[in-house]
Amino acid sequence: xxxxxxxxxxxxxxxxxxxxxxxxxxxxxxxxxxxxxxxxxxxxxxxxxxxxxxxxxxxxxxxxxxxxxxxxxxxxxxxxxxxxxxxxxxxxxxxxxxxxxxxxxxxxxxxxxxxxxxxxxxxxxxxxxxxxxxxxxxxxxxxxxx
Numbered sequence: 001x002x003x004x005x006x007x008x009x010x011x012x013x014x015x016x017x018x019x020x021x022x023x024x025x026x027x028x029x030x031x032x033x034x035x036x037x038x039x040x041x042x043x044x045x046x047x048x049x050x051x052x053x054x055x056x057x058x059x060x061x062x063x064x065x066x067x068x069x070x071x072x073x074x075x076x077x078x079x080x081x082x083x084x085x086x087x088x089x090x091x092x093x094x095x096x097x098x099x100x101x102x103x104x105x106x107x108x109x110x111x112x113x114x115x116x117x118x119x120x121x122x123x124x125x126x127x128x129x130x131x132x133x134x135x136x137x138x139x140x141x142x143x144x145x146x
Contacts, residue, residue: 016112016114019108020105020108020109020112020114023101023104023105023108024105026101027098027101027102027105030094030097030098030101031098033094034091034094034095034098037087037090037091037094038091040087041084041087041088041091044080044081044083044084044087045084047080048077048080048081048084051073051076051077051080052077054073055073056072056073056074056077057072057073057074058072058073059071059072059073060072060073060076062076062079062080
């Protein structure tokens with residue numbers, strides 16, 4: 001059997017598949033966290049661009065820990081800018097972790113000769129994409145009786 005030839009590796013196919021699935025799951029979690037943080041950065045940028053040209057003594061409201069507090073733009077703008085910079089740093093670190101995880105998965109795939117099989121539905125989906133270019137468009141009857 002294959003397990004005898006791999007005496008150094010006591011794992012069977014199911015364990016390898018589970019490990020691979022866990023690695024892919026971690027990769028997807030990193031992707032989703034990066035996306036979430038990028039959305040927050042864009043929201044921070046929107047706020048900064050909106051309040052920057054306004055009078056610094058003008059009052060504004062900021063949500064801090066679920067509590068809405070009244071401050072001035074002069075107080076809020078630097079805090080929002082620091083938060084955005086912090087988020088950008090976290091995104092950069094997550095991107096580094098993402099690249100490490102991609103390399104780890106690629107090495108794992110090479111080590112265990114893993115190839116992703118496409119299910120029948122995915123193969124059918126790809127063939128239908130080639131045939132019709134008007135995807136996602138639903139057209140009803142031209143005349144309405146009502």
